[in-house]
Amino acid sequence: MAAVIETLETVDALAAQKYKYGFETNIAMDAFPKGLNEDIVRMISAKKDEPAWMLEWRLKAYARWRTMEEPNWARVQHPPIDYENLYYYAAPSGPAPKSLDEVDPELLKMYDKLGIPLNERAALAGVESPTVAVDAVFDSVSVATTFRETLAKSGVIFCPISEAVREHPDLVKEYLGSVIPVADNYFSALNSAVFSDGSFVYIPKGVKCPMELSTYFRINARNTGQFERTLIIAAEGASVSYLEGCTAPMRDENQLHAAVVELVALDDAKIKYSTVQNWYPGDANGKGGIYNFVTKRGACRGKNSKISWTQVETGSAITWKYPSCILQGDNSVGEFYSVALTHNYQQADTGTKMIHIGKNTSSTIISKGISAGHSNNTYRGLVKIMPGATGARNFTQCDSLLIGDECGAHTVPYIESRNMSAKVEHEATTSKIAEDQLFYCRSRGLSEEDAVGLIVNGFCKDVLKELPMEFAVEAQKLLAVSLEGSVG
Amino acid sequence: MLEIKNLSASIGDKEILRGVNLVVPDGEIHAIMGPNGAGKSTLSYVLSGREGYEVTGGSAFYNGQDLLAMEPEARAAAGVFLAFQYPVELPGVGNANFIRTALNAVRRARGEGELDAVAFLKLARTAIKNLSMPDDMLKRNVNVGFSGGEKKRNEVLQMALLQPGLAILDETDSGLDIDALKIVSEGVNALRGPKFSALIITHYQRLLDHIVPDYVHVLAAGKIIRSGGPELALELEAHGYAGLEAA
Numbered sequence: 001m002a003a004v005i006e007t008l009e010t011v012d013a014l015a016a017q018k019y020k021y022g023f024e025t026n027i028a029m030d031a032f033p034k035g036l037n038e039d040i041v042r043m044i045s046a047k048k049d050e051p052a053w054m055l056e057w058r059l060k061a062y063a064r065w066r067t068m069e070e071p072n073w074a075r076v077q078h079p080p081i082d083y084e085n086l087y088y089y090a091a092p093s094g095p096a097p098k099s100l101d102e103v104d105p106e107l108l109k110m111y112d113k114l115g116i117p118l119n120e121r122a123a124l125a126g127v128e129s130p131t132v133a134v135d136a137v138f139d140s141v142s143v144a145t146t147f148r149e150t151l152a153k154s155g156v157i158f159c160p161i162s163e164a165v166r167e168h169p170d171l172v173k174e175y176l177g178s179v180i181p182v183a184d185n186y187f188s189a190l191n192s193a194v195f196s197d198g199s200f201v202y203i204p205k206g207v208k209c210p211m212e213l214s215t216y217f218r219i220n221a222r223n224t225g226q227f228e229r230t231l232i233i234a235a236e237g238a239s240v241s242y243l244e245g246c247t248a249p250m251r252d253e254n255q256l257h258a259a260v261v262e263l264v265a266l267d268d269a270k271i272k273y274s275t276v277q278n279w280y281p282g283d284a285n286g287k288g289g290i291y292n293f294v295t296k297r298g299a300c301r302g303k304n305s306k307i308s309w310t311q312v313e314t315g316s317a318i319t320w321k322y323p324s325c326i327l328q329g330d331n332s333v334g335e336f337y338s339v340a341l342t343h344n345y346q347q348a349d350t351g352t353k354m355i356h357i358g359k360n361t362s363s364t365i366i367s368k369g370i371s372a373g374h375s376n377n378t379y380r381g382l383v384k385i386m387p388g389a390t391g392a393r394n395f396t397q398c399d400s401l402l403i404g405d406e407c408g409a410h411t412v413p414y415i416e417s418r419n420m421s422a423k424v425e426h427e428a429t430t431s432k433i434a435e436d437q438l439f440y441c442r443s444r445g446l447s448e449e450d451a452v453g454l455i456v457n458g459f460c461k462d463v464l465k466e467l468p469m470e471f472a473v474e475a476q477k478l479l480a481v482s483l484e485g486s487v488g
Numbered sequence: 489m490l491e492i493k494n495l496s497a498s499i500g501d502k503e504i505l506r507g508v509n510l511v512v513p514d515g516e517i518h519a520i521m522g523p524n525g526a527g528k529s530t531l532s533y534v535l536s537g538r539e540g541y542e543v544t545g546g547s548a549f550y551n552g553q554d555l556l557a558m559e560p561e562a563r564a565a566a567g568v569f570l571a572f573q574y575p576v577e578l579p580g581v582g583n584a585n586f587i588r589t590a591l592n593a594v595r596r597a598r599g600e601g602e603l604d605a606v607a608f609l610k611l612a613r614t615a616i617k618n619l620s621m622p623d624d625m626l627k628r629n630v631n632v633g634f635s636g637g638e639k640k641r642n643e644v645l646q647m648a649l650l651q652p653g654l655a656i657l658d659e660t661d662s663g664l665d666i667d668a669l670k671i672v673s674e675g676v677n678a679l680r681g682p683k684f685s686a687l688i689i690t691h692y693q694r695l696l697d698h699i700v701p702d703y704v705h706v707l708a709a710g711k712i713i714r715s716g717g718p719e720l721a722l723e724l725e726a727h728g729y730a731g732l733e734a735a
Contacts, residue, residue, distance in 0.1 A: 435539065440576035443536050444590035444646065445564035445597065454589060458580025458629070 267302030286345025289317025565597030567653030673698030
């Protein structure tokens with residue numbers, strides 16, 4: 001019992017400063033009036049200098065959204081969201097920066113504080129070799145995209161999506177909404193109406209993207225929803241590894257983040273998409289935090305194509321997200337590797353959908369859920385084998401780890417097979433960090449928290465090894481920090 | 489020096505230790521023998537700080553430090569090492585990573601510098617060689633899929649690397665074949681020296697053929713009822729505990 005009380009005290013002490021990305025940047029902002037109506041949609045489109053077709057697309061989406069209802073099937077609870085009390089557009093004021101030199105120094109300072117490398121100069125001067133190009137999205141706009149010229153040499157397009165709409169309209173028209181239809185769900189419709197920025201990536205035929213691409217999302221403004229839109233296309237034989245990271249200031253009110261990410265892989269193309277999601281999770285009593293309602297889906301359109309999702313989800317008050325793969329091309333491969341960690345009063349309902357359409361398609365799902373405190377963590381997944389998917393295979397492994405006795409872990413797997421030749425395997429385990437494991441570590445000199453970190457990282461190893469090296473190290477630290485004070 | 493005075497402890501309402509008195513000076517190896525349920529494992533857990541054991545009286549000091557007031561990890565840093573009767577599995581945690589993390593935690597607490605992966609591996613490989621253990625011992629996950637003997641050998645490997653001042657071996661010999669028993673014994677004997685002491689808990693005389701103790705104590709019903717030299721173990725082997733208790 002003493003340990004429980006001590007833990008509670010430690011949690012209280014830590015709660016205030018634990019989330020180290022919780023600072024706010026003071027910068028002059030432009031925001032549109034609160035609430036959502038056609039005029040707001042028009043204003044966003046006008047602000048982005050969009051062509052008429054894009055505005056029309058948004059207005060259609062808006063009209064559909066008005067007829068839809070928020071989904072309520074997920075195992076999460078929250079008070080109703082007042083969509084009229086949100087700002088749908090916020091951006092640093094003044095004209096958009098054309099290069100890094102024009103970016104507000106306050107912003108550069110903030111990214112520096114977050115450890116996001118926005119400074120190309122050091123790398124360009126040969127001080128270090130550039131391995132990651134970054135698109136930084138601050139509230140509703142992309143503030144900087146690095147290494148665009150280096151990438152352009154190999155024909156790779158990496159730019160804010162608002163720019164792609166103007167500069168590469170044919171590509172955007174062809175692919176935007178082609179994986180996730182506008183009215184796929186309530187939040188994708190909302191996003192389609194009001195998305196403000198995000199990243200656009202096009203890897204041309206036969207090109208292996210020469211560096212990791214990365215987008216860093218930051219919500220700063222109060223009462224602002226962030227609705228970013230990401231579209232990645234890998235043409236025939238192309239390959240790319242893309243990383244995504246997110247943080248937000250600590251605030252008492254909940255903030256909405258409803259992103260849409262679409263991936264398209266043509267013949268023999270490979271896309272690896274990694275996320276480390278660390279939005280503000282709310283305080284120890286469940287006050288504040290981000291509602292992370294995200295739709296992510298990849299289409300393996302071409303034969304032998306491959307899409308791999310890896311996610312480490314430690315933040316957000318509520319996570320509702322199911323990065324999925326549509327395995328259309330013959331022999332295409334879909335992968336989903338996930339670590340979802342919830343603590344205090346966080347809620348996560350996350351998983352994937354693997355839709356097997358082409359012949360000999362295969363998918364792998366490895367999900368590791370960790371629940372601590374009073375949190376609830378649900379894996380929800382669908383494996384669907386269509387009649388034409390002869391020789392389809394799926395392997396699913398779904399493990400839950402409980403820390404303490406007031407949290408919950410839930411597993412909701414759906415399997416639909418309409419082809420007799422398909423092989424679908426599902427393995428699931430639920431375990432607790434055992435007292436003897438903790439004592440074993442401590443008797444060797446490890447502190448209780450180091451012991452938990454070690455055990456949790458061991459539990460997640462199969463997923464963490466899928467992350468690019470520098471991300472894996474970050475993720476390991478993040479898991480340990482997110483669990484501080486969770487043992488009792 | 490380990491000084492246990494009048495130590496009593498219970499699990500729930502059940503009193504297990506009823507006033508244990510024992511002094512183990514540096515440089516000495518003491519064996520504790522006794523029938524099942526005498527409190528031998530309880531003594532090892534109380535000394536190393538496992539939860540669930542309530543100390544109801546007495547004291548235990550090691551080198552002047554009040555062990556009973558310390559967290560398990562602080563006891564480890566002070567030089568106390570428990571070789572588990574049933575070593576615990578840690579899925580996904582590499583043995584090398586585990587031992588290095590432990591060693592560095594202990595080194596930090598002692599004000600020594602941490603070892604990087606390269607320096608550690610060098611040290612670990614030497615230890616493995618000295619103990620005639622297979623190299624893959626380091627690569628595998630902690631105790632996962634280890635045979636009973638391998639688990640015990642892994643305990644001895646950890647002990648060799650952590651270099652404790654006081655080792656408590658809780659029935660480390662149970663489930664070992666003769667070859668493994670020799671390896672484990674050599675591991676302990678290699679640590680013998682003026683600053684190393686050990687408390688060896690065992691049921692059987694045979695371990696004491698390999699690790700010759702300075703003293704043998706008999707623990708029965710939560711108390712040490714007899715102490716003597718190595719010959720006491722032979723006597724027990726010949727006559728059993730029953731005769732002793734009657735005496």
